[in-house]
Amino acid sequence: MTHISVKVDGTTYEDDVEPRLLLVHYLRDRLGLTGTPVGCDTSNCGACTVELDGAAVKSCTVLAVQADGSEVTTVQGLAHDGEWTGLQRAFHEQHALQCGFCTPGMIMAARDLLREHPHPTPDEVRQGLEGNLCRCTGYQNIVLAVLAASEQEVTA
Amino acid sequence: MIxxxxxxxxxxxxxxxxxxxAGAGDEAKVLAGGQSLLPLMRLRLAYPELVVDVGRIPELRGVREDGDTLVIGAMTTHHDVIADPxxxxxxxxxxxxxxxxxxxxxxxxxxxGGSLAHADPAADLPAVVLALDGELVAQGPGGRRTIPARGFFVDFLQSALAPDELLVEVRIPKADGWGFHYEKFHRVAQAYAIVGVAALVRRDNGQIAETRIGLTNMGATPLRASAAEHALSGAGDPDAVARAADSAAEGTRPARDTAASPEYRAHLARVLTKRAVLAAAGMG
Known part of the structure; x- marks a missing residue:
């Protein structure tokens, strides 16, 4: 067992974990934060994307012990006092989900994309989300939502 | 998968x-970014007894200049490499x-460093560092040694690193004045290259004076397309480049897998070499 201290969505947790425990399993099974799904489990689909110290990572390909001393943000840590972020609102308004399984990862990856490219072109949105798969193939509205969110940030 | x-x-x-x-013998694995090692461990294709996580060693990160050479810390992330001025x-x-x-x-x-030490011939960066005539610096119990990229990639997933050596930095001669292009052919976004071609071209009076070509996924290790490099000398127009690129697959032994046959990979090497060299030379 290895002792870790990790801040997740604003709360600091101290735990003893097996070194082989993946971050996504730590979030879901130990902390109960099931808003982050396990999709492919082979680092292809991006459904498990979270932020580790402010950068999007696939939490199925990070060990919990690697997050020791770090700050993790999941999709459940985005809203403040029940108020969605502009990006979350845009996903809702543009109907950027069908089954919803990829949505947490899409939103976390899109945050990363908008940090690097605050005003992306449609092509840059598609490139920026290349590591996230939608099994419903509902990409069109996801791209529209990210573009809408970037517009909001311009005018807000 | 656990x-x-x-x-x-x-x-x-x-x-x-x-x-x-040094204390762990052959049973230890170095964990760099984990993007290759952790999937292999989850698929139970790797069973290290000890994982040595080098992710918290600040001296392994960052880029600096040393005269005509760039020195890149082995633990510099891909994201930081792309952004580094x-x-x-x-x-x-x-x-x-x-x-x-x-x-x-x-x-x-x-x-x-993790990508290079993993020595996967299908990965992009081994062929790129080979084309750039990079050198890899390893530290072991006896001190540091420098290994040219040409001698680093030994076989499929095998580098020249000893079990008790750590790759600490990558030295890249500055390629100022060289045109460059990486042409990658893959099935879908984020997939490994079926074949990739890294090209560096130096022109003189409108003609190609010197070319360096690294091939991704054309054998058990990344390779230089030496025959094509020679044939390209003096090429002054796209037709001459296309003729010279026909020798790009000489001396290669590409694998057969679900993505491609060896013959198709050889075809891709020729076509992608032509495209990469034309782009690098500004003739495309």
Missing amino acids: PPAFDYARPSSVDEAVRTL LVRRHAGLLAAATATVADPAVRHRGTL
């Missing part, structure tokens, strides 16, 4: 990491090729 159990060490200096590796100015090929590796989330974790 990795097999292992012991975990997180050294805070290179010296401590090397001592830890020194890399963009003096080794644009490396920045451009790194931007095609996997996807943004993987590039936040994956590292240059």
Whole structure:
């Protein structure tokens, strides 16, 4: 067992974990934060994307012990006092989900994309989300939502 | 999928990491960014008894200049390599090729040194560092040694690193004045290259004076397309480039897998070499 201290969505947790425990399993099974799904489990689909110290990572390909001393943000840590972020609102308004399984990862990856490219072109949105798969193939509205969110940030 | 159990060490200096590796014999694996090693462990294709996490060693990160050479810490992430102004100015090929590796989330974790030490011939960066005539610096119990990229990639997933050596930095001669292009052919976004071609071209009076070509996924190791490099000397127009690129697959032994036959890979090597050289030479 290895002792870790990790801040997740604003709360600091101290735990003893097996070194082989993946971050996504730590979030879901130990902390109960099931808003982050396990999709492919082979680092292809991006459904498990979270932020580790402010950068999007696939939490199925990070060990919990690697997050020791770090700050993790999941999709459940985005809203403040029940108020969605502009990006979350845009996903809702543009109907950027069908089954919803990829949505947490899409939103976390899109945050990363908008940090690097605050005003992306449609092509840059598609490139920026290349590591996230939608099994419903509902990409069109996801791209529209990210573009809408970037517009909001311009005018807000 | 859950990795097999292992012991975990997180050294805070290179010296401590090397001592830890030296005490573990053949059973230890170095964990860099984990974007190749962790999937292999989850698939139970790798069973290290000890994982040595070098992710908290600050001296392994960052880019600096040493005269005509760029020195890139082995644990510099792909994301940081792409964004680094020194890399963009003096080794644009490396920045451009790194931007095609996997996807943004993987590039936040994956590292240059980890990708090279993994020695996967299907990965992009081994062929790129080979084309750039890079050198790899390893530290072991007896001190440091420098290994040219040409001697580093020994076989499929096998590098020249000894079990008790840690790759600490990558030295890239500045490629100022060279045109460059990385041409990658893959099935879908974020997939491995079926074949990739890294090209560096130096022109003189409108003609190609010198070319360096690294091939991704054309054998058990990354390869230089030496015959094509020679044939391209003096090429002054696209037709001459196309003729010279016909020798790009000479001396290669590409694998057969679900993505392609050896014959198709040889075809791709010729076509992609032509495209990469034309782009690098500004003739495209």
